[in-house]
Structures are given as C-alpha cells and as structure tokens.
Amino acid sequence: GDSVTQMEGPVTLSEEAFLTINCTYTATGYPSLFWYVQYPGEGLQLLLKATKADDKGSNKGFEATYRKETTSFHLEKGSVQVSDSAVYFCALTVYSSASKIIFGSGTRLSIRP
Amino acid sequence: DAGVTQSPTHLIKTRGQQVTLRCSPKSGHDTVSWYQQALGQGPQFIFQYYEEEERQRGNFPDRFSGHQFPNYSSELNVNALLLGDSALYLCATLLRVKGGYTFGSGTRLTVV
Numbered sequence: 001g002d003s004v005t006q007m008e009g010p011v012t013l014s015e016e017a018f019l020t021i022n023c024t025y026t027a028t029g030y031p032s033l034f035w036y037v038q039y040p041g042e043g044l045q046l047l048l049k050a051t052k053a054d055d056k057g058s059n060k061g062f063e064a065t066y067r068k069e070t071t072s073f074h075l076e077k078g079s080v081q082v083s084d085s086a087v088y089f090c091a092l093t094v095y096s097s098a099s100k101i102i103f104g105s106g107t108r109l110s111i112r113p
Numbered sequence: 114d115a116g117v118t119q120s121p122t123h124l125i126k127t128r129g130q131q132v133t134l135r136c137s138p139k140s141g142h143d144t145v146s147w148y149q150q151a152l153g154q155g156p157q158f159i160f161q162y163y164e165e166e167e168r169q170r171g172n173f174p175d176r177f178s179g180h181q182f183p184n185y186s187s188e189l190n191v192n193a194l195l196l197g198d199s200a201l202y203l204c205a206t207l208l209r210v211k212g213g214y215t216f217g218s219g220t221r222l223t224v225v
Binding site: 036041089 | 216219
C-alpha cells in the first residue's frame, strides 16, 4: 500500500546549521507530496508541496524536490533558526487533492541558540 | 475569517464510555476529514465526510463513527473507549473542487 518513511528523530542542530530531513515514499499512481509542520500544542500547517516529478516546493527558506527516480522528497534549509523547532511530517495524497493524506511518523527538530 | 475550529480542546474519559468531538470547518469548506494522532506518531486517517455522507474510511473499527451536518460541520463519535484511543484527534477541511486541507488544532482525548 501507499506509505511514507521519514528520518527518525530527534534531530538537534545549532542555529544557522544546514538541515536535511530525509523522506521516501511508496505509492500507486502519481502522488502529490507534502511537508507539514506541527508546533507545540498546535495542529498541522502545510509547509510546502509538489505535485509532479521534478517540481520543487519552497516556503520560509525550506525546499524539497520531488524525485520520482529515487521516490524521495527530502526537506532542506540552508540556515535554521530557533523558531524552526517543531515536528515535521512528510506526507502524500494519491488520486486527487481531496484524497486522504498519508503521513510519515514525523521528525522532531530542536535548534540550539 | 475563522479557520477550522475543534471542541473541546481537552477531554478525559473513562474506559467504556462514549465521546463526541466536534469540528466546524473553515468558511467555504465543504469536506471534513478526521485523523487520529497517537503520541509520537503521524496522523492516521479515520474517515472523510462530504455532502453528509462518509466518502472514505481508514482502518478503524466501527466504534468510530461520524456525522456531517447541512452546515458542513462534523462530529466524531467513539464508543466503548479503550485506553489505546488516547490521542490527539485532528479535523481537516477543504473545498472539494479546489483542494488544500486546513487543519484544526485538535482535541486531546485521554482515556483512563
């Protein structure tokens, strides 16, 4: 079945460090791919998305490229800030934008000042 | 413009009891999905409602049921609560023809 596997956390970095969180997927058809972020005590917010191969999603300095050949959608940021501390979820939908979202297990990111 | 509103924010129930959680969608949204997020895990899809009917269902037992009202708001009901039902329950809504889910902040259910 359709699934998402992402890098286990927690990940702890110093401010201004480079961030990579790995994500790979298995899907029938042609999935759309997402990264969501969850701040403490809050719901999920869409961080970025890509709907077809080679698309790059970007937002707030974060980027991820839809790689069909490696079935990956790794999240990167060149210089992290303390305010980026949160849990990050890689996710996909298949068939339509109204389909159920399939999430990875999440990666907790902590940034030290 | 209010986003997705969920109530209550926190709830404590005893094993065997029944619970009802509520979700008011973002203005203009007509589709409601419910997710269960256990501690330290990613959200798991429970079901989706559109036009007052259940359209998709995840791998959850019949103890989990729902309803959507004519104003698009929705309820999630869980019967015969188990300790394992303790989780954050998230509601996500969208306008079906456009896509793009918006999530609520969730209801934290603790079963003791």
